[in-house]
Amino acid sequence: MKKSLSINFTTRQYMQSGDFELFYYNDVNLDKVSTHQHDYYEFYFFLEGNVTYEIADKCYVLEYGDYLLIPPGLPHRPVFGDHEGSYRRFVLWISQSFYRRLRSHDQDMTYAVDYAQGHQTYRFHTDYITAQDILGRLTDMVEELSGGRPFSRQAAPLAVMSFLVHINRILYDSLHQKSAVYENVLYLNICDYVNRHLDEDLSLDTLAAFFYVSKYHIAHIFKDNMGIPLHQYILKKRLQASKNAILSDQPISRVFQQYGFRDYTSFFRAFKKEYGVSPKEFREQHRLPEQQDFTI
Numbered sequence: 619m620k621k622s623l624s625i626n627f628t629t630r631q632y633m634q635s636g637d638f639e640l641f642y643y644n645d646v647n648l649d650k651v652s653t654h655q656h657d658y659y660e661f662y663f664f665l666e667g668n669v670t671y672e673i674a675d676k677c678y679v680l681e682y683g684d685y686l687l688i689p690p691g692l693p694h695r696p697v698f699g700d701h702e703g704s705y706r707r708f709v710l711w712i713s714q715s716f717y718r719r720l721r722s723h724d725q726d727m728t729y730a731v732d733y734a735q736g737h738q739t740y741r742f743h744t745d746y747i748t749a750q751d752i753l754g755r756l757t758d759m760v761e762e763l764s765g766g767r768p769f770s771r772q773a774a775p776l777a778v779m780s781f782l783v784h785i786n787r788i789l790y791d792s793l794h795q796k797s798a799v800y801e802n803v804l805y806l807n808i809c810d811y812v813n814r815h816l817d818e819d820l821s822l823d824t825l826a827a828f829f830y831v832s833k834y835h836i837a838h839i840f841k842d843n844m845g846i847p848l849h850q851y852i853l854k855k856r857l858q859a860s861k862n863a864i865l866s867d868q869p870i871s872r873v874f875q876q877y878g879f880r881d882y883t884s885f886f887r888a889f890k891k892e893y894g895v896s897p898k899e900f901r902e903q904h905r906l907p908e909q910q911d912f913t914i
Contacts, residue, residue, distance in 0.1 A: 637716035683749025
């Protein structure tokens with residue numbers, strides 16, 4: 619850790635300006651810290667010290683590599699078991715307005731914070747390798763946010779967003795370390811559900827609610843197994859079912875509604891892109907001589 623990164627500890631519990639602030643502290647002989655709360659989100663990464671951290675009604679004995687996700691409005695404070703030892707940590711503050719902008723752009727951007735808030739779980743442990751990776755990223759981000767480098771104003775929010783995505787991945791992976799058998803069964807069940815409900819809403823939200831897993835997990839497990847995004851698989855299955863229905867001479871005006879297409883225009887474009895001809899042209903090309911002509 620570079621000595622120049624260390625910042626003198628301050629009892630200030632409010633953001634001075636902007637969307638985020640990042641601090642690295644290396645302190646000794648700290649006095650008792652009173653319980654406090656603030657109106658921004660806090661990411662806290664613990665490195666060293668004899669510290670128990672109180673958050674609302676939770677109490678966590680911290681170990682190297684632990685990180686805390688503290689939503690606004692929650693009372694919290696560190697309790698020192700040893701006031702003479704070194705106390706090292708990173709603290710990242712994120713304003714509520716910045717959080718809302720991230721979430722409005724993409725809800726998955728706030729996955730870790732939302733999990734902590736929704737489950738009232740605020741401490742997360744990492745292994746040594748993961749902790750070293752987080753430490754390196756935070757060190758780089760302190761230098762980026764210091765504002766001394768060219769284009770730091772443009773790079774700073776990107777650095778914060780990239781870091782949040784990294785924490786999202788760490789938390790997601792730790793929560794979904796399922797066996798290969800479980801993952802395969804879930805994948806097959808999703809495929810079966812899709813094939814049996816082609817005429818219904820098959821959004822990630824619907825599937826996540828049905829299978830009691832996050833939509834983020836469904837999207838990733840499907841992409842890992844099938845090699846294409848879930849929405850592409852659903853579209854191909856709907857087109858395949860529509861094609862078979864057209865070959866059985868069902869009216870095209872009924873087919874696109876039967877297999878979950880919003881309107882004929884979207885069905886027409888998707889069908890022609892997949893098969894190279896319009897639905898009506900496909901029917902005519904594959905009509906048997908004895909079949910009678912049907913109109914749309």
